[in-house]
Amino acid sequence: MNRLFHLPLSPFSRKIRIVLGEKKVSGVDLVxxxxxxxRMDFLLLSPAGQVPVLQLNGTTLSDSTAIFEYLEETIPEPRLLPRDPAQRAEARRLAAWFxxxxxxxxTENLLQERVNKKLMKSGYPDGARIRAGSANIKYHLDYMGWLLERRHWLAGEALTIADISAAAHLSCLDYINDVDWGRNAAVKDWYARIKxxxxxxxxxxDTVPGFTVPSHYANLDF
Amino acid sequence: MNRLFHLPLSPFSRKIRIVLGEKKVSGVDLVxxxxxxxRMDFLLLSPAGQVPVLQLNGTTLSDSTAIFEYLEETIPEPRLLPRDPAQRAEARRLAAWFxxxxxxxxTENLLQERVNKKLMKSGYPDGARIRAGSANIKYHLDYMGWLLERRHWLAGEALTIADISAAAHLSCLDYINDVDWGRNAAVKDWYARIKxxxxxxxxxxDTVPGFTVPSHYANLDF
Known part of the structure; x- marks a missing residue:
């Protein structure tokens, strides 16, 4: 049985779901x-105790980057890394950036404080961390904008794992309305293309009980 | 000119130095x-502002995982990832673990507190973080021991990037005498082989002014 152990608002789980979708891998149950x-049965699959974990054709894989590279090697088309080694390095550098x-x-400052603490019942959001996350995201959106004013996709002229990783994070933050789409037109245009x-x-x-999504969240025209 | 911008006690810099050594890439100046x-000239090379940055034959690379994958793709021998995709995933999972x-x-709890704060003149070590790092390393050494009682190297029967990444971290911590080599005989034997x-x-x-290395640090017989 093919399964992906995931969380709806884990950017790393979303990254792998998008990769599976791009590579048209069907028949993977989401758990x-x-x-x-x-949970002990889960820790035996994933010693690091983290999602995502992918079970595919008898192989159990964890760590989202290792899972991605495995999928890219075993299901090469469509490519999510360019052919040229230096361009591959650029895509991997930016994927690691996110x-x-x-x-x-x-992500940790905003999602951990606003969502995970509530789900884990581990206390109240820390205002200082939320303020830090809200301040930091501006610099990242500006850097993305700088790249996207020069390139069609983040790492060059084709969609790569860099775009998928970035969009996975931003989509989780957008769920809690923490992304200012008015900040940079190139970033908004890029996200509309991904969406x-x-x-x-x-x-x-996906919905997470207890959190209401903003009205623009699933709209292609936002 | 081929250059590696590095720090002597950065595990990520050490990882790339070992990879360059294994692949017998010579003529790379250490900066x-x-x-x-x-430094502005450095930030232009590395937007993330981190070491290592490798300049090799006109290509500038950053992020130690992206640099490693680039070197593995462009200088395939000797291989530091196995041939089989599932075994490659295992090596990458463990490299990411470290x-x-x-x-x-x-590493952050111990090295940041004991070394980087002193170098950066940014205050005194935080005892709580040092205690956390000292407690956590035991679980990691135990996990390495568990793997190494079943395998010759961390990810299987051959040396891979997982061993290099692990040894890079442990060697930095050993410099400040934070590794209890008596904890697990299989780990000690493995480190002797790497050393x-x-x-x-x-x-x-390498030496860092202001920090005295323990007498066993550079000894093959420790």
């Missing part, structure tokens, strides 16, 4: 897993 | 860069 419950730097400076992809649409139908 | 000084999870739970590799020896000769 919601709350890693903080530390998975590590943006995650730390923005309209068939691989992306299912994510926008 | 020490203190990212916290935010680069993200170990970095956050151990004896020609790619690893140059790292052990």
């Amino acid at each position: 919601e897993e709350r890693p903080w419950e530390r 998975d590590i730097k943006f995650q730390r400076e923005v 309209s992809r068939p691989s992306f649409r299912p994510l926008l139908n | 020490e860069e203190r990212p916290w000084e935010r 680069d993200i999870k170990f970095q956050r739970e151990v 004896s590799r020609p790619s690893f020896r140059p790292l052990l000769n």
Whole structure:
């Protein structure tokens, strides 16, 4: 049985769902897993105790970057990394930018405080962290805008894992209305293009009880 | 000119130095860069403001994972990832384990507090973080021991980027005497094997002013 253990508002889970959609891998059941419950059967699959975990044709994979590279190697088309090694490095650099730097400076401050603490019943949001996340996202949107004024997609002229990683984070933050789409027209245009992809649409139908999505969230025209 | 912008006690810089050594890339000048000084010429090379940055044959690369994958693709021998996709995923999962999870739970708590704060003149070590790092490293050494009692190297029967990433972190922590080599015999044996590799020896000769290395640090027999 093919399964993806995921969380609806985990950017790393969303990244893999989009990759599976782009590569037209069907028949993967989504299983919601709350890693903080530390379910023993899940920890045996994922020693790091994190989502996503993908079980595909008998192979169990964890760490979203390792999962992505596996899918790119075993299902090469459509390519989500360019052919040229230096351009591949650029796509990987930017994917890591969102998975590590943006995650730390923005996503953790906003999503962890506003959503995960409530789901985990682990206290009230920390206002200082929310303010830090809200301040930091501006610099990241500006950097994305700078790139997108020079390139059609974040890492060059084709959609790559960099766009998917960035959009996975932004879509989670958009769910809690933490993205100022008015800040940069090139970023808004880029996100509209991502949002309209068939691989992306299912994510926008996810709901998390207790959190109301803003009206623009699933709209292609936002 | 081929250059690696690095810091002597940055695990990510050490990882790339070992990879360059394993792949016998010579003629790369080491340039020490203190990212916290935010030198403009450096930020133009590395928008994330982090070491390592590699300039090789006219290409500028940043993010240690992107740099590694570039080197693996352009200089395939000797391989630092297995051929089989599932085994490649295992090596990448473990490399990410050290680069993200170990970095956050151990390296940052110990190295940041004991070394970087002193170099950056940004205050005194935070005892709570040092205690957290010292407690966390035990679980990681135990997990490495569990793997190494079943496999010759961390990700399987051959040396991979997982070993290099792990050894890069541990060597920085060993410099400040924060690794209990008595905890697990399999881990100690593994580290002795890594230490004896020609790619690893140059790292052990680095010194950082103001920090005295423990007597066993550069010894192959420790």
